[in-house]
Amino acid sequence: MPRTVFCQYSQQQAEGLDFVPWPGELGKRVFEHIGKPAWAAWLAHQTMLINENRLSPRDPQHRAFLEEQMVKFLFERDAEAPAGYVPQD
Secondary structure, eight states: OEEEEHHHTTEEEEESSSSSSHHHHHHHHHHHHHHHHHHHHHHHHHHHHHHHHTTTTTSSHHHHHHHHHHIIIIISSSOOOTOOOOOOO
16 A cells, blocks of 8 residues: 655545655655655656756755745745746646
8 A cells, every 4th residue: 555645735535655766854755745746746856946946956056946936826826937938727
Protein backbone atom coordinates (compact mmCIF):
# COMPACT_ATOMS: atom_id res chain seq x y z
CA MET A 1 0.00 0.00 0.00
CA PRO A 2 1.50 3.37 -0.98
CA ARG A 3 2.31 5.95 1.64
CA THR A 4 -0.13 8.86 1.75
CA VAL A 5 0.39 12.41 2.97
CA PHE A 6 -1.77 15.46 3.37
CA CYS A 7 -0.30 17.52 0.55
CA GLN A 8 0.21 21.17 1.47
CA TYR A 9 0.22 22.10 -2.23
CA SER A 10 -3.11 20.52 -3.19
CA GLN A 11 -4.65 20.62 0.30
CA GLN A 12 -5.80 16.99 0.05
CA GLN A 13 -4.59 13.46 0.69
CA ALA A 14 -2.17 12.26 -1.99
CA GLU A 15 0.26 9.46 -2.60
CA GLY A 16 3.55 10.35 -0.94
CA LEU A 17 6.94 10.44 -2.59
CA ASP A 18 9.04 7.28 -2.61
CA PHE A 19 12.22 9.01 -1.43
CA VAL A 20 13.50 12.33 -0.07
CA PRO A 21 13.90 14.38 -3.27
CA TRP A 22 16.21 17.14 -2.04
CA PRO A 23 19.05 17.21 0.49
CA GLY A 24 18.68 18.58 4.00
CA GLU A 25 15.70 19.80 5.97
CA LEU A 26 13.86 21.06 2.90
CA GLY A 27 13.99 17.58 1.39
CA LYS A 28 12.54 16.09 4.57
CA ARG A 29 9.80 18.74 4.59
CA VAL A 30 8.91 17.99 0.96
CA PHE A 31 8.92 14.23 1.64
CA GLU A 32 6.57 14.61 4.62
CA HIS A 33 4.16 17.21 3.21
CA ILE A 34 4.07 16.99 -0.60
CA GLY A 35 2.37 14.37 -2.79
CA LYS A 36 3.51 12.91 -6.08
CA PRO A 37 1.20 15.04 -8.28
CA ALA A 38 2.46 18.25 -6.65
CA TRP A 39 6.08 17.13 -7.03
CA ALA A 40 5.45 16.39 -10.72
CA ALA A 41 3.97 19.89 -11.12
CA TRP A 42 7.06 21.36 -9.46
CA LEU A 43 9.40 19.39 -11.75
CA ALA A 44 7.56 20.77 -14.80
CA HIS A 45 7.80 24.32 -13.41
CA GLN A 46 11.46 23.84 -12.51
CA THR A 47 12.20 22.64 -16.06
CA MET A 48 10.55 25.77 -17.42
CA LEU A 49 12.61 27.97 -15.07
CA ILE A 50 15.85 26.22 -16.05
CA ASN A 51 15.14 26.46 -19.77
CA GLU A 52 13.73 29.98 -19.92
CA ASN A 53 16.32 31.49 -17.56
CA ARG A 54 19.18 29.36 -18.90
CA LEU A 55 20.07 28.08 -15.47
CA SER A 56 22.67 25.45 -14.70
CA PRO A 57 21.88 23.06 -11.83
CA ARG A 58 25.65 22.88 -11.27
CA ASP A 59 25.89 26.60 -10.43
CA PRO A 60 25.43 27.18 -6.67
CA GLN A 61 23.61 30.49 -7.24
CA HIS A 62 21.22 28.86 -9.69
CA ARG A 63 20.59 25.97 -7.26
CA ALA A 64 19.84 28.47 -4.50
CA PHE A 65 17.38 30.27 -6.80
CA LEU A 66 15.67 26.96 -7.68
CA GLU A 67 15.46 25.99 -4.01
CA GLU A 68 13.87 29.34 -3.18
CA GLN A 69 11.40 28.90 -6.03
CA MET A 70 10.61 25.35 -4.89
CA VAL A 71 9.59 26.62 -1.45
CA LYS A 72 7.48 29.36 -3.00
CA PHE A 73 5.85 26.94 -5.48
CA LEU A 74 5.11 24.07 -3.11
CA PHE A 75 4.43 25.79 0.19
CA GLU A 76 3.64 29.46 -0.46
CA ARG A 77 1.93 29.25 -3.89
CA ASP A 78 3.96 32.28 -4.96
CA ALA A 79 6.46 30.96 -7.52
CA GLU A 80 8.05 33.20 -10.09
CA ALA A 81 7.27 32.69 -13.77
CA PRO A 82 9.97 33.49 -16.32
CA ALA A 83 9.90 36.99 -17.78
CA GLY A 84 7.43 37.19 -20.63
CA TYR A 85 5.73 33.89 -19.77
CA VAL A 86 2.10 33.70 -20.87
CA PRO A 87 0.16 30.68 -19.57
CA GLN A 88 -1.69 28.60 -22.16
CA ASP A 89 -5.47 28.40 -21.97
